[in-house]
Amino acid sequence: MTARVMTVAFAGIDTIPVDVQVQMASGLPAFSVVGLPDKAVSEARERVRSALSAMGLALPPKRITINLAPADLLKEGSHFDLPIALGLLAEMDVIGHEDIANFVVLGELGLDGSITGVGGILPAAMQASGLDRGIICPADNGAEALWAGELEILAPSRLTGLINHFKGTQILSRPCAPKVSSSPLSLPDLRDIKGQESAKRALEIAAAGGHNLLMSGPPGSGKSMLAARLPGLLPELNARQALETTVIHSVSGMLPEGGLIRTRPFRQPHHSASMPALVGG
Template sequence: MVAHVATVAFLGLEARGVEVQVQIAAGLPKFLVVGLPDKAVAESRERVHAALAAIGLSLPPKRITVNLSPADLPKEGSHYDLPIALGLLAAMGAIDTETLAGYLAVGELGLDGRVAPSPGVLLAAMHASARSLGLICPAAQGPEAAWAGDVEIVPAPDLIALLNHFRGSAVLRPPEPGEAALDGPGPDLAQVKGQETAKRALEIAAAGGHNLLMTGPPGAGKSLLAACLPGILPELTPSEALEVSMIASVAEALSDGRLIRSRPFRAPHHSASMVALVGGGLRVRPGEVSLAHLGVLFLDELPEFQRSALDSLRQPLETGTVSVARANAHVTFPARVQLVAAMNPCDRVAFLLPGVPLDSRRPKPECQQLQGNDLPARLKRRRRELRLFQREAAQRIGVAADTYLNWETGRRTPPTQYQHSIERFLTARVP
């Protein structure tokens, strides 16, 4: 006899149907799992064996074969534990096989028979709804699965409760959809004092969906302005909220089955690798650009990111998707983001920004290193070289020394008619 249980395999945000076929035949005692399983699926034999023993059932001393069909599709994850256990129970006669034919099962098993949460339950529920099937899932993820709409949800806390449910002795109550996740109030753009030009640019970017690059000295408020952007973007529509929540479900970032209703804001560290940004890994998971789908991806200290990591963002920004190619699979994640980047000015252009002292740059390249142990003499020499440099700069630009000093200290902003002279002077002096 062969028992059949429906489940799914996750490829990006796509759930593909998988049939778990369990056969108990005469032969030497052996437990085989075939059908391109990864290590987590292969180890499910031990978890299923221990879980059945915990509820007082032992496997028969026969040859047990579990086939995950289609055999050419890679199977990854621990959510195959529950369908394999249900297939064994059906093959042993503990559950009616016709009853299981109307359900799709996902869930990880503990050694004591509990059904533990597993990623991707919302995607599995959407797939079950499209196939007019019910869904057997962990009880903790029942509210998450209920967002799929018109689908029968069986939230199983453990195998004993699931057996009693199908026998009719203790029916499990269907869960209610989890409440929408309402994040705490983020930074409000109205509370930002000053920076009127930057705030205007932020409003234009929000209205048109434009990407934004902010350049300014440390402490100017670049990170705060970027964090204010999600607050002035339109709210997610119900379909967009479901799409964002599906990505979070695959990444195991959906808490308590709450649907995400606010725009995502992701700010990866500048040491993040290419895989962390666009996704991938041994078990393909969405990266930061996909987790920021329909929201804001903020890259602070932009020049500090790896060149390969920045280059990998070209395709997502152009197409709105991320494609991760493997030898036996091709996974696609959505990645429609609004990119906001921030950087500190480099030495070449720091002088063009008000409030940035010019002496933060190196003086004349031909200046020799200060020598000697006489500190007052060294300071005097340093001041003298700095004054000479300031006079030369003022003369080359064509302004008075006092005017140049006001620009250098940030008390005045260089007029636009002098910017060409300033750029030419800096280009000539800085290698």
């Protein structure tokens, strides 16, 4: 029987469902990962083997094949470790196939069996909610998954804790919601700028009317200094904008622990940055 675990791959901020298929067959002992994996996914073999060994489990001397479907989609990232490990545990009858059938799984494994945080948990949780599934993610990302709505969330810190939960000897509690501060962040203030009255007036008009703004002038004239004060003039993001901004930070791994981005982000690329560096290669 082939064990199947659902996870996701990322295309920008979009999530694509990936079916992790694990098969153990007779033959010379081998451990192969197919389905266009990158280097980080291929190295999952050693991390998974060591994590299972840390729990006192050894892979059987069989031909193990891991297929990541769809096979023509490039798989990147270390979050495939946990779904591969759970598929192997299901094939070894340590856990039941039905235990993992209704979850989307992401997580990176340490050599000691710990589960470390990964990026992209929020969009993966939103994908799981849309498919009417739960999500299994690292404990460090559990609070982040709560923003996706009402879905079952298992956020263990170690692989043994997840196995014990499925066996009924330990119950994983739902992650606690993070506290969201309503006080504004300390942003650069327009009052710090002395002079530049015309430029400050233009900044205020652009902020009030939602207009685009093009700054032109010699180096040192204050363009970056003025632009850095613009987020302080703008209102907080609404719920939809905050969620979209948080998804981008989640995929890039820049999201504060369980936080929700409510202030408008400000980026200051170097003047020599190329077009691919600005918009993505």
